[in-house]
Amino acid sequence: MENSTANSKKIILNYGAILGVISILLGVIMYVTNAYLSPSFIYNIIGFLILAGTIWLGVEAYKKENNGYLSIKDALKVGVGIALIGGIIGAIWLLLLIFVIEPDYMTQLGDLQREQMIERFPDMPQSQIDQSMEMAGKFSSPWIITAFSLIGNIFFGFLIALVVGLIKKNKNPYEA
Template sequence: MEETTISIKKHILKYGITLGILFVVYGVILYLTDNTTSKNQIFAVIRATILIGIIIYGIKVYKSANNGFLKLNEALKIGIGIALVGGIITIVWNSLLMNVIEPNMTDQIFDAQRKAMYEKDPNISQEQIKQSRALVEKINSPYIMSIIGIAWNLFSGFIISLIGGAIMQKNRDVF
């Protein structure tokens, strides 16, 4: 039986760019509806659904193009690669949003957190608020956000592709 080699890079780029574009479109929708700083869990669920859907679909298409065969390590490469490319595109969007389109985004995030802090504890001290502000500024710096975003995407891509690859794997017969 002749073994064909399908380009993993092609699938990673195609579906990674698709993932990045979908995340950017989703980010634009959140921005236009004034939900960028919202902590509503439904937004996280939608983002996770997009991530899972694109990674699993990318692995499935690769398996189909590879005559129905898929090794777990191929699934991991594809899933992590898609998550990495999509994450890089998302970081570019977030940097553009926070530095060009909406330069006071950190202030908006802090204001939302301060409001939540007051609702949780009306007697909160100014010192606690200042500490919280310093933490928000550190976490929302472009470098920290980029590192956290890429790390989260890679971790999520690994878990998703590990589970998806374990379910979809089918090795070629040795004989």
């Protein structure tokens, strides 16, 4: 007998959309402040806190709708679902940025990587720099960047949901 009254799909979609919109707002701020190519560590922290906060609130909403009961499995389902939906929306923003808003994004990124390499290794021969840049270019396509962004969102969403589930779990005594 299942006493669960919570609609996880609705919560996942709502909080995933909220995560996606807030992620886009952060992305716009990064673009406007010209930090989109090489964001400072603070943007990574803010992004992580947004992800964690949204998952926490989503799992809390699920628990409340489920009469105060929450299993780790449900927390993972809700948390990873929120991270997935938010990640897809964020990936759409990233692709829009790369292909529409800033079409020379990949060139700018390559130039920045070359400059950073020269600064870090001033004695490196030009041929070795070119070889390194060619190798980096293979792993820096817009699609690979977007895929890693989405995979990272899901991975951290899983970890956050696991922690939230362990903290907030409350087993329903009517379930087997």
